[in-house]
Amino acid sequence: MTSTSVSALAPYGWDSAWADAFTPYDAEGLLPGRVVRVDRGQCDVITADGVVRADTAFVTPHDPLRVVCTGDWVAVEPAGNPRYVREYLPRRTAFVRSTSSKRSEGQILAANVDHAIVAVSLAVELDLGRIERFLALAWESGAQPVVVLTKADLVPDAVTLSHLVQDVETTAPGVPVLAVSAVDGDGLDVLVALVSGGTSVLLGQSGAGKSTLANALLGEDVMEVQAARDVDGKGRHTTTTRNLLALPGGGVLIDTPGLRGVGLWDAGAGVGQVFSEIEELAERCRFQDCAHEAEPGCAVLAAIDAGELPVRRLESYRKLVRENQWIVAKTDARVRAELRRDWKRKGAEGRAAMEAKRGRWR
Ligand SMILES: Nc1nc2c(ncn2[C@@H]2O[C@H](COP(=O)(O)OP(=O)(O)OP(=O)(O)O)[C@@H](O)[C@H]2O)c(=O)[nH]1
Ligand SMILES: [Mg+2]
């Protein structure tokens, strides 16, 4: 591949590690590109020659977790009608949810993401349990989660705003929490800095203000935004496909359609990270298999008695642990192990290479 084509893809996140992974496809005369949008059987791929419409028949197996998705790096045919995506490169990270609580089917929402931005509207009452659920999947994906509280201009005063931020901070140990307003621009500078490196995905409920943020970061109205009368987010979804965009200040952004809820999908480690303070306390329980119900010497219950741990947190933790155990029990163990090997190993390699190159945002 020529150096020109490599630099043309750099704004979309192409780096030497991707180039290495692509070597065998290069030898076959295939072109590298990144999937910017997927819809029924087709996808848009940004290549060094611009956006190419390609057919996904080769990369649409029965397993929904192996279906090509927005953010994937692919090998696409240089010509033909249709042009086919022949393969996608092993993913560094993948954000997966279960599509419904009835079936244990995973759905990939975005691939190769560094920052998972959970957008939460301050115009409606905070649902901390939902934030915890998003964060569990974000940690599990391998990306660094961030909570962005949107529509800060609708919060009546600064004291209320700082209380809301604190509530979310205690719910999200190790996760940066920022309040922003697309209306008056507050907090956007911090967000701009955050998304200027690597790939970020905007996640959250419909009406949370994801596309409004995307437009603010892009500096132009590229994504369609909900009509103003629909501010409660109960209306139809305005964004219907996942779209990948290169930002003017560097970095890549994926806007997604609103998710009413996200089911866990094999997110045990993610749940542990969301509730890291509970897991740390649990290490000091007298019994190693303490269920923190009524056991003597339980450090978790002691923290609740001392007012250091909200009961809500423990209940939420229990609920997500149970839900995750259920989904894990229902999912084919072999498939899970295989996928985990794929992502975690490739992910670790990819991230190590990236970190060595450009230092990681925290
Ligand atoms: N007051 C105020 N309103 C905002 C702000 N950000 C977004 N909104 C409004 O919130 C509504 C929803 O915004 P969208 O950006 O379309 O939300 P979305 O998360 O992309 O929604 P879906 O695409 O359906 O998932 C719109 O009417 C926006 O104008 C903000 O910072 N302040
Ligand atoms: Mg939208």
Ligand SMILES: [Zn+2]
């Ligand atoms: Zn205990």
